[in-house]
Each structure stands twice: as C-alpha cells, then as structure tokens.
Amino acid sequence: MLSVLLYGSECWKSTANIEKKLKVFQTKCLRRIMRIVWPNMISNEELRHRAGASTxxxxxxxxxxxxxxxxxxxxxxxxxxxxxRWTPQGKRNRGRPKExxxxxxxxxxxxxxxxxxxxxxxxxxxxxxxxxxxxxxxxxxxxx
Structure with missing residues (x-):
C-alpha cells in the first residue's frame, strides 16, 4: 500500500494539510488491517507501535x-x-502557494x-x- 500511496513523494512539497491527510489515511488503513474497531480504543501511537510502522x-x-x-x-x-540551485526572478503572483x-x-x-x-x-x-x-x-x- 505504501509504495502506491507514496509514489513520487520525494518530489512533493510538504504542507501541514497534506501531512494531516496522509496521517489520517495511514491510521485508517492500519486500524482496518489490525482489525481494531470503534469500541477497542487505542491511541494512534500505540497503533503504529503494534504495527511496527513509522509515520x-x-x-x-x-x-x-x-x-x-x-x-x-x-x-x-x-x-x-x-x-x-535555480531561483526565478521576480515576485510570485498573488494567491500562489508559498510552500x-x-x-x-x-x-x-x-x-x-x-x-x-x-x-x-x-x-x-x-x-x-x-x-x-x-x-x-x-x-x-x-x-x-
């Protein structure tokens, strides 16, 4: 799953919003794989520890x-x-992402x-x- 999800990720810009969405997806997948359902509440860190997965x-x-x-x-x-090394000249247009x-x-x-x-x-x-x-x-x- 990770190889498909993270294909080309070394070239992505990294924003808090993107990281949050990926973290939610990973947690959701790990909970399904490990069959941890709603009544059995464990923290996300405990889940990653049990699965042996990094963030x-x-x-x-x-x-x-x-x-x-x-x-x-x-x-x-x-x-x-x-x-x-390339740095474009001029200023960014209004509304362009800064990251x-x-x-x-x-x-x-x-x-x-x-x-x-x-x-x-x-x-x-x-x-x-x-x-x-x-x-x-x-x-x-x-x-x-």
Missing part, C-alpha cells in the same frame, strides 16, 4: 533526503542539480544540520549522508 511524514522526509543526496551527487551541469519543494528541503536541512550549499560535499560521503537521515528520524520519534 508517513517520517517516511516521506527520508525519501526526500535520499533523493536530495542523489541529486547532490550528480554532475553540476545535470538538470536536477541545476533546478535545485515549495525547495522550502520544504530547506526546512529538512535545518533540522539535520547542513545547508543547501554544504549539502553536496556531505552527500559525497554516502555513509555520513545516510547517518544524518537515520539520526533525524530517531530524533523525531523521541520528540513524539
């Missing part, structure tokens, strides 16, 4: 992190790497340490890059 937000953030590392290891003139994929990545980078400028140097070392992804997801679980 959808953590899974998407990890996928986004892996994709960012892949892009940072690409040659400088490759299209994804150029698109990562973008790049702003989502910047927010992820702030929680994990590196900046967008230092990320390519860190991503060159795959083990260090992967350790940043793992340490961040375990840190989020402890905060919950």
């Amino acid at each position: 959808i937000s953590e899974i998407i953030a990890t996928r986004r992190w892996r994709w960012l590392g892949h892009v940072c290891r690409m040659p400088i003139d490759s299209m994804p790497r150029v698109a990562l 973008t994929w790049r702003r989502t990545v910047d927010r992820d980078l702030k929680t994990r340490g590196p900046t967008l400028q230092t990320a390519p140097a860190i991503a060159a070392d795959r083990t260090k890059w992967c350790s940043l992804a793992v340490s961040s997801s375990t840190r989020r679980r402890r905060e919950d």
Whole structure:
C-alpha cells in the first residue's frame, strides 16, 4: 500500500494539510488491517507501535533526503542539480502557494544540520549522508 500511496513523494512539497491527510489515511488503513474497531480504543501511537510502522511524514522526509543526496551527487551541469540551485526572478503572483519543494528541503536541512550549499560535499560521503537521515528520524520519534 505504501509504495502506491507514496509514489513520487520525494518530489512533493510538504504542507501541514497534506501531512494531516496522509496521517489520517495511514491510521485508517492500519486500524482496518489490525482489525481494531470503534469500541477497542487505542491511541494512534500505540497503533503504529503494534504495527511496527513509522509515520508517513517520517517516511516521506527520508525519501526526500535520499533523493536530495542523489541529486547532490550528480554532475553540476545535470538538470536536477541545476533546478535545485535555480531561483526565478521576480515576485510570485498573488494567491500562489508559498510552500515549495525547495522550502520544504530547506526546512529538512535545518533540522539535520547542513545547508543547501554544504549539502553536496556531505552527500559525497554516502555513509555520513545516510547517518544524518537515520539520526533525524530517531530524533523525531523521541520528540513524539
């Protein structure tokens, strides 16, 4: 179910509304799979613990992190790497969404340490890059 639901999720912008809808869907599916019905009330955290599942937000953030590392290891003139550095000129039209994929990545980078400028140097070392992804997801679980 997750592979179909999260297809291409590493390229999604991440808003609170999108994350909430995905979290509700995951919880609903887990409750059906585990056959937990209305009279048997358990918390969502207990449900995820019993199922051995991570939150959808953590899974998407990890996928986004892996994709960012892949892009940072690409040659400088490759299209994804150029698109990562590209900043359009001018202002956004009125009513356009302020949250973008790049702003989502910047927010992820702030929680994990590196900046967008230092990320390519860190991503060159795959083990260090992967350790940043793992340490961040375990840190989020402890905060919950």
